[in-house]
Amino acid sequence: MAVIDRIDERLLQLLIEDGRRTFSDMAADVGLSVGAVKRRVDRLCEEGIITGFTAQIDHTKLGWGVEAFTEVRFAGRTRIADIIDVSMNLAEVQAVYTIAGDPDALVHLRVRDMNHLQDVIDGLRRTGQVTGTKTLIVLGRWLRPSLPQAQRRSHTPSG
Template sequence: MDNLDRGIIDLLRQNARASYGDIGGSVGLSASAVKRRVDRLVADGVIRGFTIQVDPTVDGYNTEAYVELFCRGTVAPDELLRILSGVPEVVDAGTVTGSADAIVHMRARSIPALEDALERVRIAPNVDHTRSAIVLSRLIHRTHD
Protein backbone atom coordinates (compact mmCIF):
# COMPACT_ATOMS: atom_id res chain seq x y z
CA MET A 1 0.00 0.00 0.00
CA ASP A 2 1.43 3.36 -0.98
CA ASN A 3 0.51 7.01 -0.38
CA LEU A 4 -1.93 7.02 -3.31
CA ASP A 5 -3.80 4.09 -1.78
CA ARG A 6 -3.87 5.89 1.58
CA GLY A 7 -5.23 9.01 -0.12
CA ILE A 8 -7.94 6.98 -1.86
CA ILE A 9 -8.91 5.33 1.44
CA ASP A 10 -9.03 8.70 3.22
CA LEU A 11 -11.36 10.07 0.55
CA LEU A 12 -13.58 6.96 0.70
CA ARG A 13 -13.79 7.34 4.50
CA GLN A 14 -15.13 10.84 3.99
CA ASN A 15 -17.57 9.77 1.28
CA ALA A 16 -17.87 6.12 0.28
CA ARG A 17 -20.10 7.20 -2.61
CA ALA A 18 -17.49 9.48 -4.21
CA SER A 19 -16.99 8.75 -7.90
CA TYR A 20 -13.73 7.32 -9.15
CA GLY A 21 -13.34 10.47 -11.24
CA ASP A 22 -13.70 12.76 -8.22
CA ILE A 23 -11.24 10.65 -6.22
CA GLY A 24 -8.83 10.56 -9.15
CA GLY A 25 -9.00 14.35 -9.45
CA SER A 26 -7.97 14.66 -5.80
CA VAL A 27 -5.11 12.15 -5.88
CA GLY A 28 -3.87 12.75 -9.44
CA LEU A 29 -5.02 9.54 -11.13
CA SER A 30 -7.51 8.66 -13.85
CA ALA A 31 -10.88 7.21 -12.87
CA SER A 32 -9.88 3.82 -14.29
CA ALA A 33 -6.62 3.81 -12.28
CA VAL A 34 -8.58 4.59 -9.10
CA LYS A 35 -11.03 1.77 -9.88
CA ARG A 36 -8.18 -0.70 -10.36
CA ARG A 37 -6.63 0.36 -7.04
CA VAL A 38 -9.96 0.16 -5.17
CA ASP A 39 -10.63 -3.29 -6.67
CA ARG A 40 -7.16 -4.43 -5.54
CA LEU A 41 -7.66 -2.97 -2.04
CA VAL A 42 -10.96 -4.86 -1.78
CA ALA A 43 -9.44 -8.11 -3.12
CA ASP A 44 -6.52 -7.81 -0.67
CA GLY A 45 -8.90 -7.30 2.26
CA VAL A 46 -7.63 -3.79 3.01
CA ILE A 47 -11.11 -2.42 2.29
CA ARG A 48 -13.56 -4.76 3.98
CA GLY A 49 -16.74 -3.21 2.69
CA PHE A 50 -18.72 -0.08 1.96
CA THR A 51 -21.40 0.92 4.45
CA ILE A 52 -23.67 3.70 5.50
CA GLN A 53 -23.84 5.15 8.97
CA VAL A 54 -27.26 6.12 10.23
CA ASP A 55 -27.64 8.55 13.10
CA PRO A 56 -28.82 6.27 15.94
CA THR A 57 -31.03 9.02 17.34
CA VAL A 58 -33.12 8.84 14.15
CA ASP A 59 -33.97 5.23 15.09
CA GLY A 60 -34.79 6.37 18.63
CA TYR A 61 -31.58 5.12 20.27
CA ASN A 62 -31.09 8.36 22.22
CA THR A 63 -29.78 6.85 25.46
CA GLU A 64 -26.20 5.69 25.54
CA ALA A 65 -23.85 4.58 28.26
CA TYR A 66 -20.33 3.34 28.76
CA VAL A 67 -20.23 0.40 31.11
CA GLU A 68 -17.28 -1.09 32.92
CA LEU A 69 -17.72 -4.84 33.26
CA PHE A 70 -16.16 -6.67 36.21
CA CYS A 71 -16.01 -10.47 36.18
CA ARG A 72 -15.54 -13.16 38.79
CA GLY A 73 -12.13 -14.74 38.35
CA THR A 74 -10.55 -15.00 34.94
CA VAL A 75 -12.94 -14.89 32.00
CA ALA A 76 -11.72 -15.51 28.45
CA PRO A 77 -12.45 -12.89 25.80
CA ASP A 78 -14.47 -15.50 23.86
CA GLU A 79 -16.78 -15.90 26.88
CA LEU A 80 -17.23 -12.13 27.15
CA LEU A 81 -18.00 -12.05 23.44
CA ARG A 82 -20.64 -14.76 23.92
CA ILE A 83 -22.24 -12.86 26.83
CA LEU A 84 -22.28 -9.48 25.09
CA SER A 85 -23.30 -10.74 21.63
CA GLY A 86 -26.68 -11.71 23.05
CA VAL A 87 -27.48 -8.12 24.03
CA PRO A 88 -28.38 -6.07 20.94
CA GLU A 89 -27.99 -2.78 22.84
CA VAL A 90 -24.23 -3.45 22.98
CA VAL A 91 -22.77 -1.51 20.05
CA ASP A 92 -19.08 -1.79 20.91
CA ALA A 93 -17.00 -3.61 23.49
CA GLY A 94 -13.42 -4.47 24.25
CA THR A 95 -11.27 -6.02 26.92
CA VAL A 96 -9.16 -3.49 28.79
CA THR A 97 -6.32 -3.12 31.24
CA GLY A 98 -7.00 -1.90 34.76
CA SER A 99 -9.54 -3.08 37.29
CA ALA A 100 -12.39 -3.63 34.81
CA ASP A 101 -12.34 -6.65 32.52
CA ALA A 102 -14.12 -4.90 29.64
CA ILE A 103 -15.60 -1.59 28.53
CA VAL A 104 -18.99 -1.80 26.83
CA HIS A 105 -20.73 0.93 24.82
CA MET A 106 -24.51 0.53 24.87
CA ARG A 107 -27.36 2.35 23.11
CA ALA A 108 -31.03 2.03 24.01
CA ARG A 109 -34.30 3.81 23.33
CA SER A 110 -34.82 4.85 26.96
CA ILE A 111 -33.43 4.61 30.47
CA PRO A 112 -35.72 1.64 31.28
CA ALA A 113 -34.55 -0.14 28.09
CA LEU A 114 -30.93 0.56 29.03
CA GLU A 115 -31.57 -0.76 32.54
CA ASP A 116 -33.09 -3.94 31.07
CA ALA A 117 -30.07 -4.44 28.79
CA LEU A 118 -27.69 -3.89 31.71
CA GLU A 119 -29.58 -6.47 33.75
CA ARG A 120 -29.18 -9.02 30.93
CA VAL A 121 -25.42 -8.45 31.12
CA ARG A 122 -25.33 -8.52 34.94
CA ILE A 123 -27.10 -11.89 35.24
CA ALA A 124 -24.45 -13.71 33.19
CA PRO A 125 -22.79 -16.28 35.49
CA ASN A 126 -19.27 -14.81 35.22
CA VAL A 127 -20.26 -11.16 35.73
CA ASP A 128 -19.68 -9.82 39.22
CA HIS A 129 -20.85 -6.21 38.73
CA THR A 130 -20.90 -3.26 36.38
CA ARG A 131 -20.25 0.46 36.68
CA SER A 132 -22.12 2.69 34.23
CA ALA A 133 -21.78 6.24 32.98
CA ILE A 134 -24.69 7.61 30.94
CA VAL A 135 -23.68 9.97 28.16
CA LEU A 136 -25.19 13.44 28.54
CA SER A 137 -23.88 14.94 25.31
CA ARG A 138 -21.59 13.64 22.59
CA LEU A 139 -18.70 16.00 21.96
CA ILE A 140 -16.60 14.22 19.32
CA HIS A 141 -17.40 11.19 17.21
CA ARG A 142 -14.85 9.84 14.74
CA THR A 143 -14.76 6.57 12.91
CA HIS A 144 -11.46 5.04 11.91
CA ASP A 145 -12.69 1.72 10.55
Protein backbone atom coordinates in the same frame (compact mmCIF):
# COMPACT_ATOMS: atom_id res chain seq x y z
CA MET B 1 2.00 -4.31 7.77
CA ALA B 2 0.74 -3.21 4.38
CA VAL B 3 2.70 -0.68 2.38
CA ILE B 4 0.67 2.17 0.94
CA ASP B 5 1.70 5.39 -0.74
CA ARG B 6 0.35 8.93 -0.50
CA ILE B 7 -2.19 8.29 -3.26
CA ASP B 8 -3.56 5.25 -1.40
CA GLU B 9 -3.73 7.36 1.78
CA ARG B 10 -5.67 10.05 -0.08
CA LEU B 11 -8.08 7.48 -1.56
CA LEU B 12 -8.67 6.06 1.90
CA GLN B 13 -9.33 9.55 3.28
CA LEU B 14 -11.79 10.30 0.47
CA LEU B 15 -13.66 7.05 1.17
CA ILE B 16 -13.71 7.72 4.93
CA GLU B 17 -15.31 11.10 4.23
CA ASP B 18 -17.87 9.61 1.82
CA GLY B 19 -18.01 5.87 1.17
CA ARG B 20 -20.30 6.47 -1.82
CA ARG B 21 -17.78 8.68 -3.60
CA THR B 22 -17.37 7.69 -7.25
CA PHE B 23 -14.15 6.44 -8.81
CA SER B 24 -14.44 9.35 -11.23
CA ASP B 25 -14.54 11.88 -8.40
CA MET B 26 -11.57 10.26 -6.66
CA ALA B 27 -9.62 10.04 -9.93
CA ALA B 28 -10.03 13.79 -10.47
CA ASP B 29 -8.85 14.46 -6.91
CA VAL B 30 -5.67 12.34 -7.10
CA GLY B 31 -4.84 12.89 -10.77
CA LEU B 32 -5.17 9.29 -11.96
CA SER B 33 -7.47 7.57 -14.44
CA VAL B 34 -10.74 6.04 -13.23
CA GLY B 35 -9.35 2.57 -14.01
CA ALA B 36 -6.21 3.18 -11.96
CA VAL B 37 -8.26 4.37 -8.99
CA LYS B 38 -10.55 1.33 -9.24
CA ARG B 39 -7.53 -1.01 -9.31
CA ARG B 40 -6.06 0.71 -6.25
CA VAL B 41 -9.34 0.52 -4.30
CA ASP B 42 -9.77 -3.14 -5.33
CA ARG B 43 -6.22 -3.85 -4.10
CA LEU B 44 -6.88 -2.08 -0.80
CA CYS B 45 -9.96 -4.30 -0.38
CA GLU B 46 -8.11 -7.48 -1.35
CA GLU B 47 -5.30 -6.69 1.12
CA GLY B 48 -7.87 -6.23 3.90
CA ILE B 49 -7.06 -2.56 4.43
CA ILE B 50 -10.60 -1.62 3.41
CA THR B 51 -12.83 -4.06 5.26
CA GLY B 52 -16.20 -2.74 4.12
CA PHE B 53 -18.36 0.23 3.32
CA THR B 54 -21.06 1.42 5.68
CA ALA B 55 -23.74 4.04 6.20
CA GLN B 56 -23.67 6.43 9.13
CA ILE B 57 -27.02 6.45 10.92
CA ASP B 58 -28.60 9.05 13.20
CA HIS B 59 -29.85 6.61 15.84
CA THR B 60 -31.79 9.30 17.72
CA LYS B 61 -34.15 9.63 14.75
CA LEU B 62 -34.84 5.90 15.04
CA GLY B 63 -35.69 6.15 18.76
CA TRP B 64 -32.34 4.90 20.11
CA GLY B 65 -31.11 8.21 21.54
CA VAL B 66 -29.15 7.08 24.59
CA GLU B 67 -25.61 5.85 24.13
CA ALA B 68 -23.47 4.44 26.93
CA PHE B 69 -20.32 2.49 27.66
CA THR B 70 -20.41 -0.08 30.41
CA GLU B 71 -17.26 -1.38 32.04
CA VAL B 72 -17.83 -5.07 32.75
CA ARG B 73 -15.90 -7.25 35.18
CA PHE B 74 -15.90 -11.04 35.06
CA ALA B 75 -14.63 -13.82 37.29
CA GLY B 76 -10.87 -14.28 36.95
CA ARG B 77 -10.95 -17.41 34.80
CA THR B 78 -13.59 -16.28 32.29
CA ARG B 79 -12.54 -16.93 28.68
CA ILE B 80 -12.53 -14.03 26.19
CA ALA B 81 -15.06 -15.90 24.02
CA ASP B 82 -17.44 -16.07 27.00
CA ILE B 83 -17.05 -12.33 27.65
CA ILE B 84 -18.02 -11.60 24.06
CA ASP B 85 -20.89 -14.12 24.07
CA VAL B 86 -22.44 -12.68 27.25
CA SER B 87 -22.47 -9.19 25.78
CA MET B 88 -23.39 -9.96 22.18
CA ASN B 89 -26.53 -11.85 23.22
CA LEU B 90 -28.11 -8.45 23.90
CA ALA B 91 -29.46 -6.63 20.83
CA GLU B 92 -28.57 -3.25 22.35
CA VAL B 93 -24.85 -4.04 22.31
CA GLN B 94 -23.09 -2.16 19.49
CA ALA B 95 -19.57 -3.42 20.19
CA VAL B 96 -17.51 -5.24 22.79
CA TYR B 97 -13.91 -4.26 23.47
CA THR B 98 -11.88 -6.70 25.54
CA ILE B 99 -9.21 -4.75 27.34
CA ALA B 100 -6.16 -5.34 29.53
CA GLY B 101 -6.40 -4.60 33.23
CA ASP B 102 -9.50 -3.70 35.17
CA PRO B 103 -12.22 -3.90 33.83
CA ASP B 104 -12.23 -6.94 31.52
CA ALA B 105 -14.40 -5.44 28.79
CA LEU B 106 -15.95 -2.20 27.62
CA VAL B 107 -19.41 -2.65 26.13
CA HIS B 108 -20.86 0.00 23.82
CA LEU B 109 -24.64 0.21 24.25
CA ARG B 110 -27.40 2.05 22.42
CA VAL B 111 -30.85 2.18 24.07
CA ARG B 112 -34.14 4.09 23.89
CA ASP B 113 -34.10 5.70 27.36
CA MET B 114 -32.82 5.35 30.93
CA ASN B 115 -35.30 2.61 31.87
CA HIS B 116 -34.19 0.64 28.84
CA LEU B 117 -30.54 1.17 29.86
CA GLN B 118 -31.28 -0.16 33.33
CA ASP B 119 -32.95 -3.26 31.83
CA VAL B 120 -29.93 -3.93 29.60
CA ILE B 121 -27.45 -3.56 32.47
CA ASP B 122 -29.62 -5.84 34.61
CA GLY B 123 -29.53 -8.31 31.72
CA LEU B 124 -25.74 -8.26 31.75
CA ARG B 125 -25.63 -8.75 35.51
CA ARG B 126 -28.13 -11.64 35.47
CA THR B 127 -25.89 -13.81 33.30
CA GLY B 128 -24.13 -15.09 36.41
CA GLN B 129 -20.70 -14.45 34.90
CA VAL B 130 -20.55 -10.69 35.45
CA THR B 131 -19.09 -9.67 38.82
CA GLY B 132 -19.47 -5.91 38.40
CA THR B 133 -20.39 -3.06 36.06
CA LYS B 134 -19.87 0.67 35.82
CA THR B 135 -21.78 2.64 33.20
CA LEU B 136 -20.82 5.91 31.56
CA ILE B 137 -23.52 7.76 29.61
CA VAL B 138 -22.46 9.58 26.45
CA LEU B 139 -23.44 13.26 26.45
CA GLY B 140 -22.01 14.05 23.03
CA ARG B 141 -19.76 12.57 20.40
CA TRP B 142 -17.19 13.98 18.06
CA LEU B 143 -15.57 11.72 15.54
CA ARG B 144 -12.45 12.29 13.52
CA PRO B 145 -13.23 10.83 10.10
CA SER B 146 -9.62 10.56 9.03
CA LEU B 147 -6.57 8.35 8.97
CA PRO B 148 -4.03 8.72 11.74
CA GLN B 149 -1.10 10.82 10.57
CA ALA B 150 1.60 8.53 9.24
CA GLN B 151 4.89 8.69 11.03
CA ARG B 152 7.46 9.65 8.41
CA ARG B 153 11.09 8.83 9.10
CA SER B 154 13.88 10.76 7.54
CA HIS B 155 16.87 8.64 6.71
CA THR B 156 20.29 10.19 7.16
CA PRO B 157 23.10 8.45 5.35
CA SER B 158 25.62 7.09 7.81
CA GLY B 159 29.20 7.77 7.14
